[in-house]
Amino acid sequence: MGLLLREFFFIRHGQTDHNAGKVSGEHIDISLNAFGQSQARLIEPTIAKLPIQTICYSPLKRAVETKEIISRNFAVPHREIADLSECSVHIWTQMTARKSHILCHPEKEIQPFIERVKRGLNFALKEQSPVLIVAHGGVYWAICHLLGINGEWVIDHCVPVHFSVHENKKWSAKKMIQDTNNA
Secondary structure, X not given: OOOOOOOEEEEEOOOXXXXXXXXXXXXXXXXXXXXXXXXXXHHHHHHHOOOOOEEEEOOOXXXXXXXXHHOOOOOOXXXXXXXXXXXXXXXXXXXXXXXXXXXXXXXXXXXXXXXXXXXHHHHHHOOOOOEEEEEOHHHHXXXXXXXXXXXXXXXXXXXXXXXXXXXXXXXXXXXXXXXXXXX
């Protein structure tokens, strides 16, 4: 199954204590910390200006909370998509360790996660567009892999990205603001 060729927006959730290094171990279902809430509030006016028709999001607390903060000015459908949930720390470590090699030959352990994200992305892109996807760093990495995006596949918290497809069916990703980790 191929990917639908429809523009969309993506935003990674705000910071959590896990992301800030205060909690170690596996990616758990953790809420935003105060800084993460602040990041989401700061980016909300930028998101409010986008032509969003549907918001699709991961069911994990940090994505749900970010979605709630940034979507206050949208009277559009919200769709929870389990396939947009984050990967394990083990998968994340493998993905980020082989940025250039993995584009051609994904590891066997990584491929199921990439396929799950592909299903989630296609489900989201079937909604009325443009869609805003609120998810995770691993999901962003997998989307960049799937779309053949050139450049950095790691994204900061609450940085909106516009994904668009061109006439030649090549995708591009443009960050709409810079790093929010120092907001």
